[in-house]
Amino acid sequence: MDLAFTPEEQKFADDVRAFVKANLPADVRDKVKNGKHLDRDDYMRWQQALGKKGWLVYTWPRKHGGPGFTPAQRYIFENICAEEYAPGIIPFGTKMVGPVIYTFGSEEQKARYLPAIRESTVWWCQGYSEPGSGSDLASLRTRAEKDDDHYIVNGSKTWNTMGHWADWIFCLVRTDSRSKPQEGISFLLIDMKTPGITVKPIIMADGGHEVNEVFFDNVKVPVANLVGKENEGWTCAKFLLANERLGIAAVPQSKRGVEALKDIARAEQDNGRPLIENQSFAEKIADLEIQVTALEYTELRVLSQMAHGGQPGPEVSGLKIRGSEIQQRLTELTMEAVGEYSAPYLPGLLWQGTNEAPVGPEYAHLAAPRYFNTRKTTIYGGSNEIQKGIISKMVLGL
Amino acid sequence: MDLSLSDEQKQLQEQAERFVRDKYAFDARRKIAATDRGWLPENWAQFAELGWLGMSFSEDDGGYGGGPIETMIVMEQFGKGLVLEPFLPTVVLGGGMIARSGSKAQKEALLAPMIEGKKQFALAWLERQSRYNLADVSLKATKEGAGWSLSGHKGVVYNAASADHIIVLARTAGSAREPKGLTLFIVDGKAKGLSRRDYPTQDSLRASELTFDKVSVGADAVLGKVDEGFGVVEDGVDRAIVALCAEATGCMDAINAATLEYIKTRKQFGVAIGKFQVLQHRMVDCFTNAQEARSMTLMASLKIDDKDSVVRAKAASGAKVQIGKSGRFCGQSAVQMHGGMGVTDELSVSHYFKRLTMIDLMFGNQQHHLTRYSNLAMAA
Amino acid sequence: MDLALKPEHQAFADEVREFARKNLSPATKEKTLSGKHYDRDDHVVWQQALGRQGWLTYTWPKKYGGPGWGVTERYLFENVLAEEGAPRIIPFGVKMVGPVIYTFGTAEQKERFLPGIAASTVAWCQGYSEPGAGSDLANLRTRAVREGDHYIVNGQKTWTSYAHWGDWIFCLVRTNTEAKPQEGISFLLIDMKTPGVTVRPIIMLDGAHAVNDVFLDNVKVPVANLIGKENEGWTCAKFLLANERLGIAEVPASKRGVGMLRALSDDPSMAERIADIDLQVQALEMSELRALSTMALGGAPGPEVSTLKVRGSEIQQRIAELAMEAVGEYAAPYQPGMLFHDTNETPVGPDHAPPAAPRYFNMRKTSIYGGSTEIQKNIVSKMVLGL
Ligand SMILES: Cc1cc2nc3c(=O)[nH]c(=O)nc-3n(C[C@H](O)[C@H](O)[C@H](O)COP(=O)(O)OP(=O)(O)OC[C@H]3O[C@@H](n4cnc5c(N)ncnc54)[C@H](O)[C@@H]3O)c2cc1C
Ligand SMILES: Cc1cc2nc3c(=O)[nH]c(=O)nc-3n(C[C@H](O)[C@H](O)[C@H](O)COP(=O)(O)OP(=O)(O)OC[C@H]3O[C@@H](n4cnc5c(N)ncnc54)[C@H](O)[C@@H]3O)c2cc1C
Numbered sequence A: 001m002d003l004a005f006t007p008e009e010q011k012f013a014d015d016v017r018a019f020v021k022a023n024l025p026a027d028v029r030d031k032v033k034n035g036k037h038l039d040r041d042d043y044m045r046w047q048q049a050l051g052k053k054g055w056l057v058y059t060w061p062r063k064h065g066g067p068g069f070t071p072a073q074r075y076i077f078e079n080i081c082a083e084e085y086a087p088g089i090i091p092f093g094t095k096m097v098g099p100v101i102y103t104f105g106s107e108e109q110k111a112r113y114l115p116a117i118r119e120s121t122v123w124w125c126q127g128y129s130e131p132g133s134g135s136d137l138a139s140l141r142t143r144a145e146k147d148d149d150h151y152i153v154n155g156s157k158t159w160n161t162m163g164h165w166a167d168w169i170f171c172l173v174r175t176d177s178r179s180k181p182q183e184g185i186s187f188l189l190i191d192m193k194t195p196g197i198t199v200k201p202i203i204m205a206d207g208g209h210e211v212n213e214v215f216f217d218n219v220k221v222p223v224a225n226l227v228g229k230e231n232e233g234w235t236c237a238k239f240l241l242a243n244e245r246l247g248i249a250a251v252p253q254s255k256r257g258v259e260a261l262k263d264i265a266r267a268e269q270d271n272g273r274p275l276i277e278n279q280s281f282a283e284k285i286a287d288l289e290i291q292v293t294a295l296e297y298t299e300l301r302v303l304s305q306m307a308h309g310g311q312p313g314p315e316v317s318g319l320k321i322r323g324s325e326i327q328q329r330l331t332e333l334t335m336e337a338v339g340e341y342s343a344p345y346l347p348g349l350l351w352q353g354t355n356e357a358p359v360g361p362e363y364a365h366l367a368a369p370r371y372f373n374t375r376k377t378t379i380y381g382g383s384n385e386i387q388k389g390i391i392s393k394m395v396l397g398l
Numbered sequence B: 001m002d003l004s005l006s007d008e009q010k011q012l013q014e015q016a017e018r019f020v021r022d023k024y025a026f027d028a029r030r031k032i033a034a035t036d037r038g039w040l041p042e043n044w045a046q047f048a049e050l051g052w053l054g055m056s057f058s059e060d061d062g063g064y065g066g067g068p069i070e071t072m073i074v075m076e077q078f079g080k081g082l083v084l085e086p087f088l089p090t091v092v093l094g095g096g097m098i099a100r101s102g103s104k105a106q107k108e109a110l111l112a113p114m115i116e117g118k119k120q121f122a123l124a125w126l127e128r129q130s131r132y133n134l135a136d137v138s139l140k141a142t143k144e145g146a147g148w149s150l151s152g153h154k155g156v157v158y159n160a161a162s163a164d165h166i167i168v169l170a171r172t173a174g175s176a177r178e179p180k181g182l183t184l185f186i187v188d189g190k191a192k193g194l195s196r197r198d199y200p201t202q203d204s205l206r207a208s209e210l211t212f213d214k215v216s217v218g219a220d221a222v223l224g225k226v227d228e229g230f231g232v233v234e235d236g237v238d239r240a241i242v243a244l245c246a247e248a249t250g251c252m253d254a255i256n257a258a259t260l261e262y263i264k265t266r267k268q269f270g271v272a273i274g275k276f277q278v279l280q281h282r283m284v285d286c287f288t289n290a291q292e293a294r295s296m297t298l299m300a301s302l303k304i305d306d307k308d309s310v311v312r313a314k315a316a317s318g319a320k321v322q323i324g325k326s327g328r329f330c331g332q333s334a335v336q337m338h339g340g341m342g343v344t345d346e347l348s349v350s351h352y353f354k355r356l357t358m359i360d361l362m363f364g365n366q367q368h369h370l371t372r373y374s375n376l377a378m379a380a
Numbered sequence C: 001m002d003l004a005l006k007p008e009h010q011a012f013a014d015e016v017r018e019f020a021r022k023n024l025s026p027a028t029k030e031k032t033l034s035g036k037h038y039d040r041d042d043h044v045v046w047q048q049a050l051g052r053q054g055w056l057t058y059t060w061p062k063k064y065g066g067p068g069w070g071v072t073e074r075y076l077f078e079n080v081l082a083e084e085g086a087p088r089i090i091p092f093g094v095k096m097v098g099p100v101i102y103t104f105g106t107a108e109q110k111e112r113f114l115p116g117i118a119a120s121t122v123a124w125c126q127g128y129s130e131p132g133a134g135s136d137l138a139n140l141r142t143r144a145v146r147e148g149d150h151y152i153v154n155g156q157k158t159w160t161s162y163a164h165w166g167d168w169i170f171c172l173v174r175t176n177t178e179a180k181p182q183e184g185i186s187f188l189l190i191d192m193k194t195p196g197v198t199v200r201p202i203i204m205l206d207g208a209h210a211v212n213d214v215f216l217d218n219v220k221v222p223v224a225n226l227i228g229k230e231n232e233g234w235t236c237a238k239f240l241l242a243n244e245r246l247g248i249a250e251v252p253a254s255k256r257g258v259g260m261l262r263a264l265s266d267d268p269s270m271a272e273r274i275a276d277i278d279l280q281v282q283a284l285e286m287s288e289l290r291a292l293s294t295m296a297l298g299g300a301p302g303p304e305v306s307t308l309k310v311r312g313s314e315i316q317q318r319i320a321e322l323a324m325e326a327v328g329e330y331a332a333p334y335q336p337g338m339l340f341h342d343t344n345e346t347p348v349g350p351d352h353a354p355p356a357a358p359r360y361f362n363m364r365k366t367s368i369y370g371g372s373t374e375i376q377k378n379i380v381s382k383m384v385l386g387l
C-alpha cells in the first residue's frame, strides 16, 4: 500500500498538466475559474482538444479507443484537469451513451457512433425522465411502435439537460405495454433534427436555462437505431445509471471548489479581519474539506478495487449521495461567505455575459444562483432517497 | 499509488480476525473485563508470539519492519472484538515513542523486552485542568543532583496499573501551557513516591489517577531531550490517534453488522422492522458513515509517516474528526434501531456505543480536532 | 396574549419556591443538581410532601382533587420546582393511571385508588410493553381469562420502569384473541403482591437498574380491578399515551440543564453550541405553552403534541451530550458507587464528572420509550399531515 506516485505516474502527471496548459482556451479557463456559465462552444473547444489527444474518453477500454488509463492515471487526469480549471466533461456522450453502445451495440453502431463521441463532434443528451416518470423511471410511457423498418415515437421527455444544444438524444421508450413495466422498454438513438421533435425550455430556480422538455410527435426512427434487443432496454438503462453514479461524485471539482471558497473567505471581511480568520467559519470550511477528503479516499478505494479486477458495485451509490451533498454544502458556504451581497440578482451578467459592473465583488452575484441551482444534485441521476433505496436493497439486503 | 493490501498484510488481517473470533466472543470479553487486571496475560503472550508487539518497529529496533498499515490492520480487528489488552498504550504510544526518541540504552532495556511481551507502558500526559491541550502541564520536575525529582498529579492514565514503566510529561521550564520546557521521563511503575488510584472506565478499560510526591529518577530517565518533550508527545499522540481511528472503524463495522442483523430479524407490525424506510435509510447512512471513517483512517495511516509534520498533524486531526462524527452517528443510530434492547447492558451494541463515545473523548474530541485541523488548513 | 407575570402570579411563584426550599431534602436536591440516581425514598418523601400540600395532582381537575390551576400556575409550578432541583414527579400514578381512573373508572374505583395516588402512598408502574409488543403495542399477548369474579393472568411484561419499587401495576392484557388486535385488550389494575407476580431486573448500559421484566404466572385478579369495559382497554391506552407525551417534553428540566451547561464551560465554540440548544429549548417551551393554552380553552391535546415529545427527547439527549463533552477525558472513569450507592468516595476529576457519561448513555432511552421518535413521526405524518 502506497500513496506516492511512481516515476511513471509522476511523468504522466507532468504530461497532463502541460497538455491542459497548452490546449485549454484561456477564455474558457477564465470562465470556469470565475464560476461563469459556459456555452456550447466553450465545452466543444475543450472536448475536441481532448478528443484529438485521445483523452476525452479516458474511462473507456483500449479496444474501443480509450487510452487505457490505470486507476492512478484516471485519478491524476481528473485532478489535474480540475486544478487547471478545465470544464467538466459533459457526460452524456462519453460517460453514458458511449459505454452503452460499446457494451450492447452492434458492430455497425459502434463504427457509426463511437468516433464522433471520442472526438466530441456530436452533442448527445439523455431522454429518460418523463412528467410521470421520475424516480419511478420504469413507468415511462413514450411509445415506439414498429412500422416496417422504423419506429414511430410519440410522447414527451422532460428535465432534458442541454437538449437545446444537442444533435442526438438517447431515449428509453416503451415498445411493449402488456408485459411488466421493466420488460417492455427499449433503448433508442434519435437524431434531434428528425421532424416531429420540439424542444421547450424549462427555467430553473436561478433563472437559468439548462433543462428542457422534449416532445415527440410521430417521430420516425430507423430500427437500426435500436441498441440491444427490443424490450431489453432496461438492462442498458441500469448499466448506465451505475456508470453515471461513479462520475457524479465530482471530487476533483469539489476540491477545487474548497480552494475557491477559501479564496473568497480571504477576500471577505469580518470585523476588520479576513473572514477566514473567523474561527467558526473557518471550522465550517475545515469540516467540508474533511468530508471531501473522506469521499476522495472512498473513491480511491473503489478505483483500487477496480484496478484489481473488481467491478464498481451498488455501493458507489454512496459516492453519489455524499458527493452531491458536498457540492451543495460548498455552494451554501460560498453564499454564506458572500453574506448580504448575495442578494442582488443580475441576470444579464449571469446569463448573457453582459459587461455591466457587478454589485459587490465579482464572485458575489454567482453565489446565490449557484446555491439554488445545486439543489439539483441530490435530485438528478437518481435522487438521494432512491440511491439509499438501492443500497438498502442491493448492499444491505433489506 | 496502490491502496491494496500485500499478501503478508492479508495474512496478518486473517490472523487478527481469527484471534478475535476465538478469544473475544461477547461473553468471553465480559469475563476478561471482570478480571483483576482487566486483560489476559495469555492473550498478551500470544500477541508476542504472533509478532504483533514488534510488527511496526524497524528491524534495527528488534521489530519486523512494518508500519502504520500493520497497526491499522490489527487495531481494526481489535475494534471489532472490543479487545481489552493494552496494545495502544504499550505498543503504539510507549513503544513508538521510545523507538523514535529513545537512547540506545533505553531501547535495549525497554523496547526489546516489550516486543517479547515482558514489559508494558502507559503514557501520563493529562492533568485535571488540561482538557485536550497537551502543553497544559504543571507536574514539575526539578533538578536533584544528577537526576530529577517529580511532583504533581496526572489523570486518566490508561494501563497505569499494569505498566512496568510510565512515561510522564513534566514541566522542567517555562510557564503554564507553554510547549517549550516540557520533558518526558520514563518512571518505574513502582517508584517510591508514586501512588495510584485505579478505576475502570465507562468502556471497561482500566485507568488511574497518579500522584507524584518527590519521585526521584536518574538523568537516564529522560526520553528525548530535556525541555523538548512536547514534539515527541504530540507526534506520539497523533500516531495513537490514527491507531484509535482504526479501532473505531472496526467498532463501526461490528455495530452496523449487529444492527443490520437485528432489524432483519426483529418483527413489529407483522414485518421485520428493516422493512420500514426510515430505518432503511438510517442504516444506509450508518453504512456510508463507516465507509467514510474507513477512508479517513486509511488516508491517515498512509500519511502518518510523512516527513512534513503539518501533513501528519492534519491527517490525524482530519481522521479524528471523521471518526468522532461517524462513531457518534453509528452508535446512536444502532441504539435507536434496537429500541429498548439498545439501552441494555445485555447486548453488544451498547458496549460498542460506549467505546465509540469514549474514543471520541480520547486525545481530543471532534470539536477539538476540527479547530486544530482548521488552524492548520487555513494557514496553508 | 401576554407574557408578563401579574403580581398574583409572582406571589404564587414565591409560594412554590418557599415550599420547595422547606420540603425538599438537601440530599435529594444535590442528586438532581449533580445528575446522580435517586433511590425510592427520594421520590416518595418529596411526592408525599407535595401530596399533603394538594399539589401532587396539579394536572387534575378540581373535582378529583386537583388544585384547579390555570396554565400560568402550572407553568410556574413546573419551572420553579425544576429550578429548585426537585426530582421529576414519577408519572405512572399521577399522570397516567390516575387520569385513566377518573375518566374511565367507576365511582368505587375512584374512591379506592385516587387517594393513594394523590398522597403518593401507593407506587404505580406501567405494564404495557412485552417482548413481542414494543412499538406494535396492540400485538400484546399477556392473557387474562375470566374465571368467576376473577381474571387469571398469564404472560410477561418488559421494560417496566420502577416495577421493583411498585405496589401496583396497571396492565394491558388480552381478553379476546378472536377480535382485531386492538379490540381484544383490557385495562387491568394488579396488586404487585399477588402470588405469581415476579420481577426481574434489567441492567441498563450505564449500569443502572430502573427497568424490569415482570412475569405473570396464573395471577388472580378480581374483576373489580378492570377499568372501563372488557375489550375496550385500547381506548384507555390511547388516552394515556397522549397524556404521557405531553409531560415527556421535560422543558423545565432542560432549562435547568442549559443553565448548568453554561456554568461548566466558557469555551467560545461550546458557548455557541449551548446557545443553539438554548434556542431549541425556548422554541419547545413556546410550543408547549401554545398546546397548554389550547387545553385551557377547552381543547384537547392533539396529535401534534407528538412533536413535543420528539423535540423534547432530542434536546434532553443533546444537553447530556454537551455536559459530557464539557467534562472531556474525565468522563471516562466509571464510578458506580458514587452514582448509585450514595458512597462517600471523592470523585475522580471534578464533582460533575462521574454522572456525565452514564447520563449521556442513559438518555438515549428518551427517544425510544413512550413511543419511539420514529413512531411519533409516523403518528404526526398520519394524523396531522394526512399522509
Ligand atoms: C444541469 C446539469 C445536469 C447534469 N445532469 C447529470 C446527470 O443527470 N447525470 C450525470 O452523470 N451527470 C450530470 N451532470 C454532470 C455532472 O454533474 C458533472 O460531471 C459535475 O457537475 C461537474 O461538472 P462541472 O465541472 O461542469 O462543474 P463545476 O462548475 O466545475 O462545479 C463543480 C463543483 O465545484 C463548485 N465550484 C466550482 N467553482 C466554484 C467557485 N468559483 N466557487 C465556489 N464553488 C465552485 C461547484 O459549485 C460544484 O459544486 C449534469 C451537469 C449539469 C450542469
Ligand atoms: C437539473 C436537472 C437535470 C436533469 N437532467 C436530466 C437529463 O438530462 N435527462 C433525464 O432523463 N433526466 C434528467 N433529470 C431528471 C432527474 O433524473 C429526475 O428529476 C429524478 O429522477 C427525480 O424525478 P422527479 O423529478 O420526477 O421527482 P420524483 O420522482 O417525483 O421525486 C420527488 C421526491 O420524492 C422522492 N421519492 C420518490 N420515490 C421515492 C421512494 N420510492 N422512496 C423515497 N423517496 C422517494 C424523491 O427522492 C424526491 O425527493 C434532471 C433533473 C434535474 C433537476
Ligand SMILES: Cc1cc2nc3c(=O)[nH]c(=O)nc-3n(C[C@H](O)[C@H](O)[C@H](O)COP(=O)(O)OP(=O)(O)OC[C@H]3O[C@@H](n4cnc5c(N)ncnc54)[C@H](O)[C@@H]3O)c2cc1C
Pocket: B266, B268, B269, B273, B276, B278, B279, B336, B337, B338, B339, B340, B341, B343, C125, C126, C127, C128, C129, C131, C133, C134, C135, C136, C158, C159, C160, C161, C162, C211, C365, C368, C369, C370, C371, C372, C373, C374, C375, C378
Ligand atoms: C428506559 C425505558 C423505560 C421504559 N419504561 C416502560 C414502562 O415503564 N412500561 C412500559 O410498558 N414500557 C416501558 N418501556 C418500553 C418502551 O415503551 C418501548 O421500548 C418502546 O415502545 C419501543 O419498543 P421496543 O423497545 O420493543 O422497540 P421496537 O418496537 O422493536 O423498535 C425498534 C426500532 O424500530 C423502530 N420502529 C418500530 N416500528 C416502526 C415503524 N412502524 N416505522 C418506523 N420505525 C419503526 C423503532 O422506532 C425503533 O427504532 C421503557 C423502555 C425503556 C427503554
